[in-house]
Amino acid sequence: MQKYILNRLLQGVVLLFIVALIVFALARATGNPADLMVPEDATEEERQFVERNLGLDRPYHVQLFVFLTGIVRGDFGDSIVYKKPAAELFFERLPNTLKLLPLSMFIAVSIAIPLGVVAAVKRGTWIDQVAGAIAVFGVATPNFWIAIVCIYIFSVWLDVLPPGRMGGPLHYILPAFTLGTFSIAGIMRLIRSSMLEVLDTEYVKLARIKGLQEWKVFWKHCLRNALIPVLTLFGVFVGGFVTGAIVTETVFAWPGIGRLTIDAVAQRDFPLLQAVILLDAVIILAVNLVVDILYAYVNPRIRYD
Amino acid sequence: MASDRIETGVQVLEVSGERQERLKYELKRLPWIPVVIIVIMVFAAIFAPLVAPHSPTKQSLRDKLQPPAWQAEGSAKYLLGTDILGRDILSRLIYGARVSLIVAFTALLAGGAIGGVLGLLSGYAGGKTDTFIMRAVDATLAFPTILFALLLAVTMGQGLQTVVLAVTLILWARFARVTRGEVLGLKDNDFVALAQVHGCSGARIMFVHIMPNVFNSFMVMLTLHVGLVILTEASLSFLGAGIPPPTPSWGQMVADGRAKVATAWWISIIPGVAITMVVIAFNVFGDWLRDRLDPKLRQL
Numbered sequence: 001m002q003k004y005i006l007n008r009l010l011q012g013v014v015l016l017f018i019v020a021l022i023v024f025a026l027a028r029a030t031g032n033p034a035d036l037m038v039p040e041d042a043t044e045e046e047r048q049f050v051e052r053n054l055g056l057d058r059p060y061h062v063q064l065f066v067f068l069t070g071i072v073r074g075d076f077g078d079s080i081v082y083k084k085p086a087a088e089l090f091f092e093r094l095p096n097t098l099k100l101l102p103l104s105m106f107i108a109v110s111i112a113i114p115l116g117v118v119a120a121v122k123r124g125t126w127i128d129q130v131a132g133a134i135a136v137f138g139v140a141t142p143n144f145w146i147a148i149v150c151i152y153i154f155s156v157w158l159d160v161l162p163p164g165r166m167g168g169p170l171h172y173i174l175p176a177f178t179l180g181t182f183s184i185a186g187i188m189r190l191i192r193s194s195m196l197e198v199l200d201t202e203y204v205k206l207a208r209i210k211g212l213q214e215w216k217v218f219w220k221h222c223l224r225n226a227l228i229p230v231l232t233l234f235g236v237f238v239g240g241f242v243t244g245a246i247v248t249e250t251v252f253a254w255p256g257i258g259r260l261t262i263d264a265v266a267q268r269d270f271p272l273l274q275a276v277i278l279l280d281a282v283i284i285l286a287v288n289l290v291v292d293i294l295y296a297y298v299n300p301r302i303r304y305d
Numbered sequence: 306m307a308s309d310r311i312e313t314g315v316q317v318l319e320v321s322g323e324r325q326e327r328l329k330y331e332l333k334r335l336p337w338i339p340v341v342i343i344v345i346m347v348f349a350a351i352f353a354p355l356v357a358p359h360s361p362t363k364q365s366l367r368d369k370l371q372p373p374a375w376q377a378e379g380s381a382k383y384l385l386g387t388d389i390l391g392r393d394i395l396s397r398l399i400y401g402a403r404v405s406l407i408v409a410f411t412a413l414l415a416g417g418a419i420g421g422v423l424g425l426l427s428g429y430a431g432g433k434t435d436t437f438i439m440r441a442v443d444a445t446l447a448f449p450t451i452l453f454a455l456l457l458a459v460t461m462g463q464g465l466q467t468v469v470l471a472v473t474l475i476l477w478a479r480f481a482r483v484t485r486g487e488v489l490g491l492k493d494n495d496f497v498a499l500a501q502v503h504g505c506s507g508a509r510i511m512f513v514h515i516m517p518n519v520f521n522s523f524m525v526m527l528t529l530h531v532g533l534v535i536l537t538e539a540s541l542s543f544l545g546a547g548i549p550p551p552t553p554s555w556g557q558m559v560a561d562g563r564a565k566v567a568t569a570w571w572i573s574i575i576p577g578v579a580i581t582m583v584v585i586a587f588n589v590f591g592d593w594l595r596d597r598l599d600p601k602l603r604q605l
Contacts, residue, residue: 022453026456137585265544
């Protein structure tokens with residue numbers, strides 16, 4: 001187990017190194033990075049000053065070394081627009097994004113799990129078909145558009161929820177729902193198919209023969225086992241969460257890391273963008289690692305060697 | 306099944322009749338609504354200049370924010386209304402279909418080719434090559450590719466090539482994984498062993514002997530991913546990192562109307578409906594094709 005954790009940690013570091021390398025190479029392959037590091041209306045002197053200051057006149061391997069050691073020390077460079085360390089900005093905004101997480105998870109799970117279970121239990125009935133239709137729409141509908149439709153219905157038409165920005169508890173509902181929609185269809189399909197598998201096993205048949213109430217069989221015996229594959233995919237959902245945060249925060253003007261990412265793109269704030277991408281990668285890898293390790297503890301059938 | 310019946314020589318003659326029967330049956334089960342939507346979209350995209358009633362980029366401030374024709378103040382001149390700058394939404398939708406399909410076509414071709422070749426290699430060669438390629442696949446799939454797309458948009462500048470490159474980066478890994486799985490299933494067949502005994506080179510076995518057997522799954526994968534590509538392009542354009550204006554694209558049209566949802570809902574809502582309809586159409590058609598050609602891919 002320790003060997004496994006160590007191995008995974010090492011893999012994570014290698015992956016981060018590759019991401020950093022790609023960022024480094026992309027900035028240089030497509031022109032002078034000094035152009036990306038200064039405002040578009042900068043004069044030639046300013047540009048050269050930045051170039052010298054960032055060491056861009058030195059050979060590539062020296063630059064790479066400086067870049068990588070900076071990352072190790074937690075120095076991701078300064079944002080052009082905010083004139084502050086980019087990492088600092090990231091961690092200032094991170095809590096706002098994390099505040100959306102519990103509610104959006106709750107919304108996604110409380111819609112997806114009952115629907116998936118019922119669809120599997122009542123397989124082939126109209127309920128299953130409705131669930132199937134929701135999944136088809138859920139996969140095909142762009143989430144940014146769902147967000148705008150929600151704003152139209154709840155903020156313009158019914159006028160009951162605020163259309164954006166942070167504020168009281170009501171401000172959380174629409175963004176959290178939008179963020180939740182990124183995983184509803186996926187979780188539901190997964191629950192349905194793994195429920196169908198579990199329903200077919202001997203121990204479920206035994207429970208039913210034993211005369212256990214049906215709902216108890218479904219919700220206790222089956223669901224527990226059907227949830228395992230969903231937990232495995234949690235790591236994948238984290239990646240989806242980052243994408244979801246970018247889209248959701250853009251629509252709802254939510255001051256989290258997603259919004260920060262898009263601001264960096266819109267203002268061509270390259271140091272900030274590069275910091276956000278690297279830090280996102282760190283978070284995704286860390287969560288995936290934790291999930292895999294927890295999974296190994298929860299499910300002893302899995303062997304890691 | 307026709308093939309079950311051709312056990313004796315006598316029955317061979319029946320096959321052609323049987324085939325026709327089967328074709329009729331298949332046609333009956335063809336998902337007609339999605340097919341019609343796809344045909345309309347492709348037609349509109351190819352013949353955009355002939356079909357579009359107005360120019361997609363010409364602004365006419367006098368006609369700005371016209372509601373769709375079925376609304377009380379709408380006029381037949383602009384069937385789906387106009388946007389903030391008075392551009393005809395229907396015409397922009399038609400030209401936007403062009404952008405979506407160009408991106409889908411090129412990215413699927415590139416991503417499919419790269420992923421297909423790497424998947425073949427990974428599955429056939431095995432060992433270190435396999436581990437290396439599959440690690441790269443896992444990493445690509447775990448990392449939100451939208452971040453790479455944004456990075457590309459800033460470093461390379463916005464544009465069609467950037468979007469295609471970004472989408473290709475997403476696609477290759479999925480194609481590589483599925484192709485590899487298929488190859489692993491085929492590799493132990495006698496025909497591969499025979500080719501090896503015969504002294505065929507690895508490349509020949511991969512491309513001449515194995516590849517034709519992967520082709521069906523490959524076609525199914527291509528169709529099933531059109532929707533994903535259209536959605537990704539729309540998201541990128543919505544976020545301002547996709548197709549730059551004034552070229553119309555559906556995601557960008559939704560973004561255009563964001564500030565005006567309260568007064569002019571149609572600017573954002575209509576392109577979104579178009580995206581959803583087209584993506585569902587491609588997905589349903591892909592599902593049908595999969596059931597028809599390659600039912601074992603069902604878990605996808």
